[in-house]
Amino acid sequence: MAFHPTPHAQQPLAEINMIPLIDVMLVLLIVFIVAAPLLTHAVKIDLPRATSAPVDLRPEVIQLGIRADGSLYWNGAATTEEALPERMREAARHVPQPEIHLYADARTPYETLARVMAMSARAGLGRIGFVSNPGKTP
Secondary structure, X not given: OOOOOOOOOOOOOOOOOOHHHHHHHHHHHHXXXXXXXXXXXXXXXXXXXXOOOOOOOOOOEEEEEEOOOOOXXXXXXXXXXXXXXXXXXXXXXXXXXXXXXEEEOOOOXXXXXXXXHHHHHHHOOXXXXXXXXXXXXX
């Protein structure tokens, strides 16, 4: 019997066998796919149903007109300076508070405007706006 050793048959294999690693990974994947739905703890609650419309929180606008002769107009209706504080106190009770838009003549004395603004401040109305007509730019 002739014994001739071959140099390639005796050397160790230098490659990693990937087949067992892939088999283990596929088995783990299947286990996690099956076990994942079991790990979720969901509590079923019958919640109440509600329907609602959005709340419009835009404040009411009160148009207060002041003429040059001192006559006052509350939303287009003539009023007196004596009745104005009570109307303002009543308007200040609304939620949200209304805005006052002052429409004053160009010749209205500042004293009249100052009295009306002081009345609104005493009544608790803090949002006052002056309305003017846009003029030509010089």
